[in-house]
C-alpha cells in the first residue's frame with residue numbers, strides 16, 4: 547500500500563470517489579470489485595464564492611505578529627489561563643491561503659504549545675495531505691481560544707468573546723483565501739450564531755468576506771469514523787471553492 551492509499555484508508559474514503567466538478571488532484575484510485583455508486587454529496591455549493599471584502603478590524607489592529615504573540619502569552623483576560631500550562635498561539639505559514647480553525651488546545655497541545663498534536667492532529671495532517679497540503683506550508687492552524695479549557699470542556703461564551711479578537715487579528719495578518727472551521731464551536735464562533743454542525747457543513751459560508759467551510763473536528767472523527775467521508779466531501783468543497791476563486 548502506498549502512502550496515498552494509506553491516507554485514504556484512514557479517512558474511510560478508499561477507494562476514492564470525487565465529485566466530477568471538484569478537480570482535486572486525485573490520489574491513486576484502487577481497482578476494486580463492483581461497488582454501489584457513491585452517494586451524492588450533500589454539499590450545496592453557491593454559484594460563486596462570496597466576493598472578497600475588507601475584514602472588520604480587531605481591537606488589536608495595530609499589533610504585528612510579534613506584539614500579538616506576546617499579548618497572547620501575557621494574557622490573563624479569562625478564567626482559562628490559571629488552569630492551563632501555557633497559551634497556544636497557532637502555527638504555520640503566516641502568509642497561507644488556507645487557515646484551519648479549531649476549538650481550543652487539548653491536553654497534548656497544552657503541553658507542547660502547538661495546536662492539533664496527538665491523534666487528532668495526526669488525523670488533521672492526513673486530511674490535509676489528502677488534498678496535497680501539509681502543516682506549515684500554505685496552511686496556518688489556530689484555535690478559537692488559546693488556553694486549554696479544564697477537562698477539555700467546551701469553551702464558554704465569555705471565554706470565546708475574550709479570546710476571539712486574537713484570532714481575528716491573526717486572520718487580518720494572514721489574509722487567507724479560505725478558512726476551514728473544525729467542529730461546532732469553531733463554526734458557530736466564527737459565524738456568530740448557534741446552529742447544528744450538520745446543518746452548517748456542506749455549505750459555503752463566510753467570515754468577514756473570506757469563504758468559510760465547516761466540517762467535523764478531527765477528535766469527533768476519531769470517535770465517529772463513519773463521518774470521515776462527509777469530512778472528505780467538505781474538503782473537496784473547500785478545494786473547489788479555491789479553484790473557483792482562481793478561475794475568476
Ligand code: SF4
Nearest residue numbers: 621623624627693709
Ligand atoms: S483563553 Fe484567550 S482570552 Fe482567555 S486567558 Fe487564554 S489567551 Fe486570554
